[in-house]
Every structure is written in C-alpha cells, then in structure tokens.
Amino acid sequence: MSDTTAGGFDFRHLRTVFAGRVVVTVFSLLTVPLVVGSLDGRLLTPLAYPGYLVMMVGSSVGSYLFPNYALWVFWAPFLLGSYAVAVVAGVGYRTIR
16 A cells, blocks of 8 residues: 555545646636736737636626625635636546546
8 A cells, every 4th residue: 555545545636636737727727817817908818718708607696696795706706616617627637538
C-alpha cells in the first residue's frame, strides 16, 4: 500500500478530479475573460461568452430569488458555478481518457 492509498482510496485521483489541469483550464477559460472584460469593456472578447452565459443565468435566478441584492453579490455564486462546471468537465475528460 502506498502513502497516497488508504483503504483502497487514491488521494491523487481525488486531487486530479478537484484541482487537475483540465479543471484549472476550464475554470480559467470561464472566469478570466469575463473578469478582464468587466474591468475594462474594451477587453471583452467572444472568449468571455461562456462565462457571461453562466453569469447571466446565475444573476437571473439570483435576482428572482433575492431581488434586494445588488448584482455584484452574484460573483461568488458565479465562481462556484464555474468551478462546478470545471469539475464536471474534468470528470468527463478523465472518464473518456
């Protein structure tokens, strides 16, 4: 039994699922272009569309559920949602690979 395996559970696999290269890449593709574009409108590129779509859907649902909050409050759920999408993409990649 290696150091990373305890009772048949592989901690390296868990690390790859939650913080692997695919997860970091997808999370970056969803968040970085949108953040850069929101800081300076001239830098908003078509690469920001997937992140913008996630932010728009999250803001719509959030505004419906919590109408008294400002839109900047929805950045935390956007980041969590982007991370969840990235983890699902990472799991899908590992499954196909």
